[in-house]
Amino acid sequence: MSVHTVLLDFSIDPARLADENGQKTIFGQLETVLKEYVPNLVLVTEVKLEDGSLKLMTGKKGSTVSVRLFDRGLVTVNIEYYKEENVEALMTLKSARVMENQLKKYITLNKSQAYAPLKRCLFGRYYPTSDERLLEYDIDAVVFDEQSPFQRVQIVHSKTLGNMLVLDDLQNISEADLIYTETLMQRGKENYEGKEIVILGGGDGALLYELLKEKPKYVWMLEIDEVVMTACNKYLRSICGDVLERKKGPNYEVIVEDCMLTVNKFITEGKKVDYVFGDLTDIPISESACGELWEFMITILNASFKILKPNGKFMTHGNGATSPESLELYEQELAKLKPPVKYTKSRAFVPSFLEDWFFYHISFKTTDNGDA
Amino acid sequence: MSVHTVLLDFSIDPARLADENGQKTIFGQLETVLKEYVPNLVLVTEVKLEDGSLKLMTGKKGSTVSVRLFDRGLVTVNIEYYKEENVEALMTLKSARVMENQLKKYITLNKSQAYAPLKRCLFGRYYPTSDERLLEYDIDAVVFDEQSPFQRVQIVHSKTLGNMLVLDDLQNISEADLIYTETLMQRGKENYEGKEIVILGGGDGALLYELLKEKPKYVWMLEIDEVVMTACNKYLRSICGDVLERKKGPNYEVIVEDCMLTVNKFITEGKKVDYVFGDLTDIPISESACGELWEFMITILNASFKILKPNGKFMTHGNGATSPESLELYEQELAKLKPPVKYTKSRAFVPSFLEDWFFYHISFKTTDNGDA
Numbered sequence: 228m229s230v231h232t233v234l235l236d237f238s239i240d241p242a243r244l245a246d247e248n249g250q251k252t253i254f255g256q257l258e259t260v261l262k263e264y265v266p267n268l269v270l271v272t273e274v275k276l277e278d279g280s281l282k283l284m285t286g287k288k289g290s291t292v293s294v295r296l297f298d299r300g301l302v303t304v305n306i307e308y309y310k311e312e313n314v315e316a317l318m319t320l321k322s323a324r325v326m327e328n329q330l331k332k333y334i335t336l337n338k339s340q341a342y343a344p345l346k347r348c349l350f351g352r353y354y355p356t357s358d359e360r361l362l363e364y365d366i367d368a369v370v371f372d373e374q375s376p377f378q379r380v381q382i383v384h385s386k387t388l389g390n391m392l393v394l395d396d397l398q399n400i401s402e403a404d405l406i407y408t409e410t411l412m413q414r415g416k417e418n419y420e421g422k423e424i425v426i427l428g429g430g431d432g433a434l435l436y437e438l439l440k441e442k443p444k445y446v447w448m449l450e451i452d453e454v455v456m457t458a459c460n461k462y463l464r465s466i467c468g469d470v471l472e473r474k475k476g477p478n479y480e481v482i483v484e485d486c487m488l489t490v491n492k493f494i495t496e497g498k499k500v501d502y503v504f505g506d507l508t509d510i511p512i513s514e515s516a517c518g519e520l521w522e523f524m525i526t527i528l529n530a531s532f533k534i535l536k537p538n539g540k541f542m543t544h545g546n547g548a549t550s551p552e553s554l555e556l557y558e559q560e561l562a563k564l565k566p567p568v569k570y571t572k573s574r575a576f577v578p579s580f581l582e583d584w585f586f587y588h589i590s591f592k593t594t595d596n597g598d599a
Numbered sequence: 600m601s602v603h604t605v606l607l608d609f610s611i612d613p614a615r616l617a618d619e620n621g622q623k624t625i626f627g628q629l630e631t632v633l634k635e636y637v638p639n640l641v642l643v644t645e646v647k648l649e650d651g652s653l654k655l656m657t658g659k660k661g662s663t664v665s666v667r668l669f670d671r672g673l674v675t676v677n678i679e680y681y682k683e684e685n686v687e688a689l690m691t692l693k694s695a696r697v698m699e700n701q702l703k704k705y706i707t708l709n710k711s712q713a714y715a716p717l718k719r720c721l722f723g724r725y726y727p728t729s730d731e732r733l734l735e736y737d738i739d740a741v742v743f744d745e746q747s748p749f750q751r752v753q754i755v756h757s758k759t760l761g762n763m764l765v766l767d768d769l770q771n772i773s774e775a776d777l778i779y780t781e782t783l784m785q786r787g788k789e790n791y792e793g794k795e796i797v798i799l800g801g802g803d804g805a806l807l808y809e810l811l812k813e814k815p816k817y818v819w820m821l822e823i824d825e826v827v828m829t830a831c832n833k834y835l836r837s838i839c840g841d842v843l844e845r846k847k848g849p850n851y852e853v854i855v856e857d858c859m860l861t862v863n864k865f866i867t868e869g870k871k872v873d874y875v876f877g878d879l880t881d882i883p884i885s886e887s888a889c890g891e892l893w894e895f896m897i898t899i900l901n902a903s904f905k906i907l908k909p910n911g912k913f914m915t916h917g918n919g920a921t922s923p924e925s926l927e928l929y930e931q932e933l934a935k936l937k938p939p940v941k942y943t944k945s946r947a948f949v950p951s952f953l954e955d956w957f958f959y960h961i962s963f964k965t966t967d968n969g970d971a
Contacts, residue, residue: 228672228673230673230675232606234604234719236602237721238721271646272643272655274655274657276657276661277660277661278661278681279681281655281663283644283646283653283655283665285648285653288649289648289650289651289669291646293655293663295602295663295679297681299600299681300600301600301681301719301721303602305604305677307667307675309650309669309673319731339721340719340721340725340768342717342725342733343725343731344733345606345733347608347673349608349673349710352732353712353714355692356715356735359691359692359715359716360715360737361715361716361733361734362733362734362735362953363733364732365732365921387920387954387955396696548758548759549759576950578948
């Protein structure tokens with residue numbers, strides 16, 4: 228089941244909306260054209276508003292049409308109706324564009340825009356970018372949907388991306404995202420052979436799976452959410468292999484708990500590793516670090532450097548390239564760390580995010596043995 | 600100026616909407632929560648519809664809220680208001696999600712979805728994919744906007760893609776799309792040195808610019824729309840160099856006319872070339888081939904093969920990978936061509952389309968000299 232919402236915008240000389248007669252004319256012209264597309268259209272109500280006016284109309288089969296005039300010279304049209312599975316759409320992008328052009332000629336509008344109809348089916352089709360832009364994905368199935376004690380865990384299927392992990396309504400990783408893991412780990416640039424590695428989070432298993440191909444000495448993966456791992460083990464096998472199934476091998480183990488427990492244990496023991504990966508979700512779900520995201524992130528960073536060897540590295544994902552403010556804030560936090568750190572950045576287009584993403588590779592500025 | 604539309608969807612047990620009391624309860628609960636987010640909310644009207652009901656409310660500063668209950672168990676909420684340039688948004692994705700969760704707890708909903716608010720500013724932010732999905736781009740400026748005799752020609756600026764050519768509201772090519780041209784021409788696989796080439800369309804100049812790097816004998820570029828070339832020459836220099844500025848060089852010329860004129864001239868003269876590129880827009884703008892897109896495309900294909908040497912190739916863009924139906928229709932048309940042709944396909948993710956695209960490389964099935 229799905230409700231379709233068709234949106235159209237117009238800009239118009241504000242002078243034409245200045246008096247009631249002008250508004251009446253525009254409304255009338257819009258109505259004339261709309262009637263051709265929405266059968267049995269009748270006016271329900273007209274409302275005068277602080278900054279313009281609104282007409283609400285209804286048509287065939289419960290369709291509703293609202294036309295809003297804004298004094299500033301904007302007109303928005305919203306058409307909404309229930310779209311049956313096997314019935315043709317009342318309006319497609321194509322017919323919306325035909326209507327748009329018809330209106331443009333008839334009313335002499337300045338600018339106009341017809342949108343691809345929104346398909347409101349609660350199917351996980353719509354996700355945001357890092358800068359809160361709306362993207363419609365080609366999702367055709369929800370294959371897993373469960374509320375864990377920590378977050379809502381979903382696996383949806385995209386025609387282009389394959390299966391995709393969605394946590395709390397945010398796209399996380401898909402079968403098309405090897406580039407994400409390879410950029411995070413800097414494959415070909417970093418040498419993991421014989422190294423000790425801690426992964427904070429990483430519940431989808433992709434990072435562990437790829438790291439194990441590089442023959443590390445040992446990898447500890449510290450993931451709190453068993454449900455994520457169950458879902459990924461079943462539906463994202465192509466990115467995680469059998470590492471989540473086995474959970475332990477000669478050179479790795481998956482520890483299912485708040486990652487801070489093992490990190491703090493390492494700190495107490497004085498245990499140091501070569502790499503720490505920050506592969507947690509953007510939203511803090513660790514109980515040891517409630518507070519805000521920012522606080523949580525700083526706690527993690529500080530603790531991670533306490534278990535890193537002098538020439539060790541902290542590797543993590545940053546944010547979208549369209550969110551330079553977040554990236555800058557993060558870099559300001561890095562500048563405050565003690566002992567001081569230096570970092571390099573990598574950028575890659577992540578297919579399931581549909582945007583460029585930045586990754587950080589952070590190390591001590593001056594190592595104990597005097598390296599710069 | 601910009602109107603923001605915030606959308607929220609919920610699914611609910613249809614039994615709870617079955618009678619008027621049930622609907623009243625749900626409306627009341629929704630209203631209680633909505634009032635916390637939209638100041639001064641008052642009811643304007645309530646409409647009984649064929650498949651449910653609708654409540655229209657208005658709030659502070661001309662904001663409107665419509666709540667639509669569908670008998671089948673869907674609830675849609677649309678909030679719309681005029682967003683001043685330097686005033687905080689009434690609702691962001693973040694606050695919409697907070698409200699979503701609050702509603703979920705209060706009303707016990709099955710599923711819910713909050714959308715990144717739509718920014719309806721007539722700025723060319725929204726474009727469709729090949730399968731009519733809605734994508735919001737990070738457009739921050741319109742740098743060129745003119746109606747040519749053939750189409751609306753715009754250059755918009757995207758933070759991620761750089762400048763992007765938009766023809767009749769469809770994204771065409773951006774500064775980030777070298778992969779498009781390289782896949783179309785099969786760089787590294789085809790050898791253009793010393794070859795004669797015809798480009799049908801190609802007004803952005805990118806294909807001509809890249810082909811000239813391969814030392815062809817001669818390239819004829821046949822583009823009808825001078826406005827496209829003026830715009831691209833000025834704002835897409837990074838992809839077309841100075842080829843549109845110069846329009847003629849020792850081994851190329853740009854002929855500004857309906858491409859069919861030169862193609863027909865070549866046919867009459869018996870002139871044959873090594874490659875023909877179909878780099879026309881999706882919408883037919885040639886006067887010699889009005890009719891429908893399909894007819895136009897077949898006319899172009901037939902004529903192109905008449906000016907190709909026996910081992911010549913017709914190279915063209917197909918459609919998005921999410922539109923297999925269009926691709927199949929195209930392939931059915933290819934199968935009907937006389938003399939018969941064979942083809943290979945290439946697939947590439949085109950940054951400005953935000954989707955995978957297919958390209959066709961078509962040649963005669965059996966050449967005059969007996970090649971298969």
